[in-house]
Amino acid sequence: MKTGRYAGSTQQQARPGPSSELLPILIMDILTYSGHLLSGAWITVQLTLYSSVLGLFFAFVLGVGRVSDNPFVHGLSAGIIEFFRGTSLLVQLFWLYFALPMIGQTLGYDWRFPPMLVGTLALALNIGAYAAEVVRGAIQAVAPEQYEAAKALDFSPRQTMWRIIVPQAVPEMMPSLGNLAIQNLKDTALVSLISLADLAYKAEQLRNFTQDSTTIYSLLLLMYFGMALVVAGLMKLAERYACRWRAGGSV
Amino acid sequence: MSESNQSDKIIEFQNVTKSYGDHVVLDALDFSVRRGEKVTIIGPSGSGKSTVLRILMTLEDIQDGVIHVAGKPLWHEEKNGQLMPASEAHLRMMRKEMGMVFQQFNLFPHMTVMRNVTEAPRQVLGLSRDKAKKRALKYLDLVGMTEHADKFPSQLSGGQQQRVGIARALAMHPNILLFDEPTSALDPELVGEVLQVIEHLASQHDLTILLVTHEMQFARQISDRVCFFDQGKFVEEGRPEEIFTEPREERTKAFLSSFLGDH
Ligand SMILES: Nc1ncnc2c1ncn2[C@@H]1O[C@H](COP(=O)(O)OP(=O)(O)OP(=O)(O)O)[C@@H](O)[C@H]1O
Ligand SMILES: [Mg+2]
Numbered sequence: 001m002k003t004g005r006y007a008g009s010t011q012q013q014a015r016p017g018p019s020s021e022l023l024p025i026l027i028m029d030i031l032t033y034s035g036h037l038l039s040g041a042w043i044t045v046q047l048t049l050y051s052s053v054l055g056l057f058f059a060f061v062l063g064v065g066r067v068s069d070n071p072f073v074h075g076l077s078a079g080i081i082e083f084f085r086g087t088s089l090l091v092q093l094f095w096l097y098f099a100l101p102m103i104g105q106t107l108g109y110d111w112r113f114p115p116m117l118v119g120t121l122a123l124a125l126n127i128g129a130y131a132a133e134v135v136r137g138a139i140q141a142v143a144p145e146q147y148e149a150a151k152a153l154d155f156s157p158r159q160t161m162w163r164i165i166v167p168q169a170v171p172e173m174m175p176s177l178g179n180l181a182i183q184n185l186k187d188t189a190l191v192s193l194i195s196l197a198d199l200a201y202k203a204e205q206l207r208n209f210t211q212d213s214t215t216i217y218s219l220l221l222l223m224y225f226g227m228a229l230v231v232a233g234l235m236k237l238a239e240r241y242a243c244r245w246r247a248g249g250s251v
Numbered sequence: 252m253s254e255s256n257q258s259d260k261i262i263e264f265q266n267v268t269k270s271y272g273d274h275v276v277l278d279a280l281d282f283s284v285r286r287g288e289k290v291t292i293i294g295p296s297g298s299g300k301s302t303v304l305r306i307l308m309t310l311e312d313i314q315d316g317v318i319h320v321a322g323k324p325l326w327h328e329e330k331n332g333q334l335m336p337a338s339e340a341h342l343r344m345m346r347k348e349m350g351m352v353f354q355q356f357n358l359f360p361h362m363t364v365m366r367n368v369t370e371a372p373r374q375v376l377g378l379s380r381d382k383a384k385k386r387a388l389k390y391l392d393l394v395g396m397t398e399h400a401d402k403f404p405s406q407l408s409g410g411q412q413q414r415v416g417i418a419r420a421l422a423m424h425p426n427i428l429l430f431d432e433p434t435s436a437l438d439p440e441l442v443g444e445v446l447q448v449i450e451h452l453a454s455q456h457d458l459t460i461l462l463v464t465h466e467m468q469f470a471r472q473i474s475d476r477v478c479f480f481d482q483g484k485f486v487e488e489g490r491p492e493e494i495f496t497e498p499r500e501e502r503t504k505a506f507l508s509s510f511l512g513d514h
Contacts (some may be wrong), residue, residue: 148310149357153371153423154346157339163374168361245361247405 029215033206037216040202041223047116047198048185048231051123055184056177058128063135064161077132084129090190093122097194119191127184131177138172139165171243178235182228189224199223260319261286261348261427261459262307267316269302276302278483279316286426289453289460291470291491294480295506300463303480304429307461308351309342321348321426350420354432356412358404358419364391365400368419376423383422390418394448410441414448421452428452430462442466449473467510471495479503 065077084092096118104111142165150160192201203220207213262284269277276299284290292300305311307320317334318325327334328341337345358367368387372378378386391397394414404412413433420428430449434442446469453460453473464470470477471491478488479500487500498504 145353145355145357146359148308149353149359151310152308152346152349152351152353153419154343154375155371156343156375159374163370164359168359170361245403245405 026215029212030219033210033212033216033219036206037199037202037219037223040197040199041227043116043197043201044185044188044199045227047119047123047188047191047196048181048227050120051127051188052181052184054120054124055126055128055131055180058124059131059135059177060166062128062132063139064166066132066136067139069157081129081132084125085133089122089126089187090193092126093118093190093194096122115191115194115196118194119188119196123184123187123191126187127180130183131173131180134173134176134180135166135169138169141172142169171239171246174235174239174242178232178239181231181235185227185231186224259285261288261321262461263319264303265317265319267306267318268314269299269306269311270314276483277306277313280484282478282485284427284459284461287456287459289473289475290462291474291477292461292463292480293465293467293470293477293506294486298481299483300480301431304351304431304461304463307427308349308429309346320345347423348425349427349429350423350425351429351431352413352416352420352433354435356404356409356416356436358412358415360404363401363403364396364407364415367404367415368422371419372422386422387418390421391415393421393451394418395444408441409437410444413437413445417445417448417452426457427459427461430460430464432463432465434464434466465510467495467507479506481506 062077062081065073066081068074068077096113097115101110101112139161146164146168147160150164155164188198189200192198192204195201197205199220203216207216210216260283262282264280264282267277267280267282268275280303282303292303294300302311306313306318307325309325313326317327323345324334324337325342325345326337328337329335359370362370365384365387368391369378369380369383372383372386373380388397388400391400394417396411396414396418399407399411399415404415407415413436417433433449434445437445446466449460449462450469450473452458460473462470462474474491476488477491477494479486479494479498479502481502487494487498487503494503495507498507
C-alpha cells in the first residue's frame with residue numbers, strides 16, 4: 001500500500017519482489033513532486049530574501065535608535081522592538097492580513113494588501129526586532145575611544161554613528177545575524193496560512209491530493225535544509241567580507 | 252612671557268576647575284600657551300595631565316573657570332555680554348582649531364590607512380575625493396607611511412599606527428596639536444620613528460604643540476617651555492634647561508630624579 005496511487009501497478013505478481021520496482025517508482029514520484037514543490041520554493045526564496053533585507057534595514061534603524069541620546073527616539077525604538085518581540089509572528093501575520101482590512105473598511109480605506117507584501121512586512125518586522133538587539137549589543141561593544149577619536153576630528157554625532165561606529169560593529173553582529181537569517185527562512189513557512197503559495201503551502205496541497213505524506217514531508221525537510229545550507233553559506237561569505245580588516249580575519 | 256600680549260595667547264586657562272565627584276583633578280588652574288609655542292607637560296601618573304588635553308579637545312567638560320582658544324571661549328558662548336554654556340555647534344566650531352594624537356592611536360580599524368586620513372577632510376570639511384587624497388598623500392609622505400596607504404591598522408606596527416594617527420590629525424589643518432603620551436604604548440624600538448616625526452612638526456613655526464610625555468630627553472630637545480604638573484596644579488615651568496638642570500621646587504627635583512634612574 002506504500003505506493004499509494006500507483007497501487008494498481010502492483011498486480012504484476014511475476015516480478016521477483018517489491019523492492020526492485022519500488023525504487024524507480026519512488027524516483028518518479030520524487031521528480032513529479034519536486035517539480036510541483038519548486039514553484040513554492042521560489043516563493044519561499046523570494047520571501048526570505050525580501051524580508052531579510054527589509055528586516056536588516058529595520059534592525060539598523062531600530063538598533064541605532066535604541067542607543068540614541070534622544071529620549072523620544074530611544075523610547076520609540078525600544079517600544080517597537082519590545083512589541084514585535086513580544087507578540088508572535090503568526091498573530092502579527094493574521095492581524096495584518098485579516099484585521100487591518102477590517103479596520104480600513106470601518107474607516108473607509110482599502111487596506112487589503114497582497115499576501116506577499118503582508119508576509120514580507122510581518123517577517124521583516126519580526127526578525128528586524130530581534131536583529132535590532134543584536135545591532136544594539138554590537139554597537140555598545142565598540143570601544144569608547146573610537147567616539148573620542150571621531151570627536152577630535154570634528155565628526156558630527158550622526159557621522160560618528162553611521163561612518164565610524166556602526167561599520168566596525170558589523171563583524172560582531174555577523175554570527176547572530178546569520179542565525180537570524182536561517183530563523184527567518186524557517187519562519188516563512190507560516191505565510192502559507194495566509195494562502196501564500198510558498199514551499200510549505202505547495203507541500204500541503206500536494207499531500208492532500210496524493211496522501212503520500214512520507215515522501216512529501218521528507219522532501220520538504222530536505223528542501224528547507226538545502227536552503228538553510230545556502231543561507232548559512234552566504235552569511236559565512238558576508239561574515240568573511242565584514243571581518244576582512246580584523247587581524248585574524250574572522251570573528 | 253612678559254613681552255606677550257593678550258592676542259598672542261592661543262590657549263588660556265583662567266581659574267579652571269575640574270573634578271570627578273569629590274576628587275579634584277584640576278584646581279583653579281591658570282595656564283596659557285602662545286601661538287606657535289611648543290609646550291611639554293611632565294608630571295607623575297594621575298596628576299591630571301591628560302585631563303588638561305582632554306578638556307581642550309572637549310572630551311571632558313569643566314566645572315568652573317573659563318578657557319579661551321584662539322581668543323574665543325571654548326566651553327562658553329557669549330550671549331548678550333554673558334557667558335553661557337556652549338552649544339554643540341559652538342563646540343564643533345572650536346574643535347576645528349585643534350587636533351589630537353592619542354596614546355592608544357585610536358585609528359578607525361575598519362578603514363584603510365588612506366581612508367583614516369581622508370575620511371574627516373571629506374565628511375567634515377567637505378573636500379572632494381581627489382583633494383582629500385592629495386592632502387592625505389602629503390601627510391602620509393611626511394610621516395613616511397605612503398607605501399602602507401592601502402593597509403588596515405591591524406596590519407601595522409604600533410609605531411606605524413601612531414604615525415598614521417599624526418597624519419590623520421594633520422590632515423584637518425589644526426592650529427594646535429595635542430599629543431597625549433604619543434609613545435607610551437610603543438615598544439622601545441618603535442619610539443624613535445614617532446619622536447622623529449613630532450620633532451619635524453616642532454620645527455614648524457605656526458603650529459602650536461602641547462605635548463604630554465615621559466620622554467624627558469625628547470621634551471628637552473623640542474620644547475620652548477616645560478611645565479611640571481602635580482596634584483592638579485602647575486608646580487613649576489620654564490625653559491627646558493632651567494627645569495631639567497636647575498629645578499627650583501623640591502617636588503620637581505624629586506620627580507626628575509625618579510626618572511634619572513631609568514636612563
Ligand atoms: N572618568 C573619570 N572618572 C573618575 N576619575 C577620573 C576619570 N578620568 C580621570 N580620572 C582621575 O583623574 C585624575 C587625573 O587623570 P589623568 O588621566 O588626567 O592623569 P594623567 O596625569 O594623565 O596620568 P597618566 O600619566 O597616568 O596618564 C586621576 O586620578 C584619575 O584617576
Ligand atoms: Mg594621561
